[in-house]
Amino acid sequence: MSAETQYNKTLVLIVDDNPQNLKVLGNILRENTTYGLAFAMNGFEALEFISAKKPDMVLLDVMMPDMDGYEVCRQLKKDPATENIPVIFITAKTEAEDAVMGFEAGGVDYISKPFHEQELLMRIRTHLDLKLSRDMLEDKNKELQQAYETIEKLALTDSLTGLANRRSIMNLMLIEVSRCDRNGGYFSLIMCDIDFFKKVNDTYGHDAGDYVLKTISDIMRTNLRQQDVISRWGGEEFLIMLPQTDLDKAVAVAEKLREAVKSAVMSFAGEHFSVTMTFGVSRFDKGSGIEHSIKKADDALYTGKQTGRNKVVMAE
Ligand SMILES: [Mg+2]
Incomplete structure (x- = not known):
């Protein structure tokens, strides 16, 4: 599978309570990448989408009413089904401790607004590459494990009767x-x-x-x-x-x-x-x-x- 084909199947969820921000970020990704895009305007919507669709990456606004980005990230990291989905925080907050909180919540990166477009794209791509390689490795490991089990079983079983050999x-x-x-x-x-x-x-x-x-x-x-x-x-x-x-x-x-x-x-x-x-x-x-x-x-x-x-x- 070529890299581009792989990215074609990549799904990125963008979460922000501000529709204008969603639009800006969405346009940047649409113009520069072939990722599939999805949008959510609050934490609940985001979590629902994440657990149903398992996106490959979440770009997450920090400041949102009701449930902030940190909390969304913590919830996502608590669930074994979604804990491996990388989260990049994108926020206007610039204090160092805000970034620390983001990493503590389980984010892989923290990007402050206003962001540099190319830098943003590179960071997203880097974390996506990591995620996709990890997924591929996990699949390969599973295949290997199954092959081992089959070999093990064959080595211990009489093929005609299914009895122990x-x-x-x-x-x-x-x-x-x-x-x-x-x-x-x-x-x-x-x-x-x-x-x-x-x-x-x-x-x-x-x-x-x-x-x-x-x-x-x-x-x-x-x-x-x-x-x-x-x-x-x-x-x-x-x-x-x-x-x-x-x-x-x-x-x-x-x-x-x-x-x-x-x-x-x-x-x-x-x-x-x-x-x-x-x-x-x-x-x-x-x-x-x-x-x-x-x-x-x-x-x-x-x-x-x-x-x-x-x-x-x-x-x-
Ligand atoms: Mg916000």
Whole structure:
């Protein structure tokens, strides 16, 4: 965007109780700039306009009946929605303390009448440039922040199922371990795997395989608690962490999941079929650490696979 295009969208509000002053200032700006102009003749009108239209700058007379310019400026600075709008006081008052009061009220500049036209224009332009750069920076920061959040989310999420990925559940397990260290809590792990998943892919195609993975993820979400963490650990393998859950309870949870998966009818591209899953369950053991607890669940899952599948096996 060129500078001039940017200024074309710039809105300057001029506030003065004297119509003649409004006219003089308005004419100067109209003849020398492309700013959009708005006018207000008292403080109330000015504040109403400012909160509705958020101008880029306010040129503010100090001496006005009912509400003076200082008060208008203070009000504007109190509102987070308008606090960043620069205010330049334009006044016939020339005492140094008047200028000080203007700055104290939150003004960025203080120009005494009669003013030098070119100087006035330069000051307005300088403060406008500052404001517009700041706005642009703020927008960029927001975009950057959103991009970071998206990247962060992508880095922690399995894109197909929307479940936590391996890295994410590892982080969350470590957090849970330190919480347990502090509070004496405990948790269990379920490692589970879809039986004969390769056959689903071979028979119905990979899209059907993806559909099964997504459907099973949904079944798990529905059957688990908010505080449980479900992750896609590998291809057709899932690891679930159940905080504050002992081994027997975790086995019962796995049994419930096994039933729910087994009884779900998969319907894809006109084909109807069902799948089963095998589950290995372990309890986190403080003494031997998280890797060992994962391995115990994995070993139990392996035993389940070796002894017929579609079952829940509790780790030794
Ligand atoms: Mg006045």
